[in-house]
Amino acid sequence: MNSAATIPLNDGRVLxxxxxxxxxxxxxxxxxxxxxxxxxxxxxxxxxxxASVGDFVRAMIASPDQHLFAICLGPEQRHVGNIRVGPVKHPHGLADVSLFIGDRSAWGQGVATAAIKLISRFAIETLGLRKLNAGVYGPNTGSAKAFLRAGYQQEGLRRRHYLMGSEMVDALEFGLCAEDLDTKRQIP
Ligand SMILES: CC(C)(COP(=O)(O)OP(=O)(O)OC[C@H]1O[C@@H](n2cnc3c(N)ncnc32)[C@H](O)[C@@H]1OP(=O)(O)O)[C@@H](O)C(=O)NCCC(=O)NCCS
Incomplete structure (x- = not known):
């Protein structure tokens, strides 16, 4: 974890x-x-x-190429989910962004959108990355909308890519370029 990441990132509601x-x-x-x-x-x-979650979190904290954040909500800073940028692919200045909101009472309030905006600005401005990517299952409308709301553009669709049981579903690819921060599609 980059030392600058020790500063919590906050939009006034989501931290x-x-x-x-x-x-x-x-x-x-x-x-x-x-x-x-x-x-x-x-x-x-x-x-x-x-044990497995502990191993995962320990590995994320130890890795210089992974940046795993807790998403917290409200004045009491309740932990409601996680968001990650990584692994960082240094030769290309690229990284993936992924998240989940585990606390269902926090769904549908713009928390995912806010967390994606915060981590994307951190990744581009603090880590100096050039581009961020996110992969979303086709039926995951909430996640796709959150990335679009946060300024990402859909760049691809892989047909029948994943299996959900016996059902084949598309994979959607989203991307945010550093330049997008300074255009009309910028992260507010
Ligand atoms: C999908 C998920 C990230 C959405 O988080 P959220 O905080 O509820 O999302 P937001 O409130 O920022 O919503 C963004 C948009 O998606 C819509 N939305 C949210 N959940 C939705 C759902 N289940 N179905 C349809 N639309 C949904 C919101 O209404 C909002 O739409 P709008 O921009 O038109 O107002 C969250 O439900 C989640 O973590 N689910 C489980 C794990 C997961 O799927 N992670 C993502 C893997 S890529």
Whole structure:
């Protein structure tokens, strides 16, 4: 984690801060085990336990090329989900952005959109990245809309790319270039 990432990023309502081992809790594990939450997440393919989530978070904290943030909401800064930029592909100045909001009571309030805006500005302005990418399952309308609202453009569609059980679903590719911060599609 870049040292600049120790500063929480805040839009006045949604705050993102670097994850810590204290965030690894039964609630966090339950989020990842919930079939409605994990239906579009690759984590659903492996069993999620306190130990496995702890290993994952420890590895993220140790890696210089991963930046995993807790998404927090409200005056009490309640942890409602996570957002990550990484791995950073240095030769290209690229990284992936991915997220989940585990606390269902936080859905539909613009939290994902706000967190994507905050981490994208951090990735471009603080990490100096040139471009960010996000992959979304075709039926995941909420996630696709959140990336578009945050200034990303849809750049691709891979037909029948993923399997959800026996159903083949498209994969949508979204991208945000550093220049997009300074255009009409900029992150507000
Ligand atoms: C998908 C997810 C990220 C959306 O988070 P959110 O905080 O509810 O999203 P926002 O409130 O910022 O909503 C963005 C837009 O999507 C819409 N939306 C949100 N959830 C939706 C859903 N389930 N179906 C349709 N539209 C939805 C919102 O109404 C909003 O639309 P608008 O811009 O027209 O007002 C969240 O539900 C989630 O984490 N789900 C489980 C894990 C997951 O799918 N992660 C993403 C993997 S790519």
């Amino acid at each position: 993102i801060r670097p994850i810590s081992m204290d965030d690894v809790s039964p609630t966090y594990v339950d989020w990842l085990r919930d079939p409605e939450i994990n239906q579009y997440l690759e984590t659903r393919h492996t069993e999620q336990t306190l």
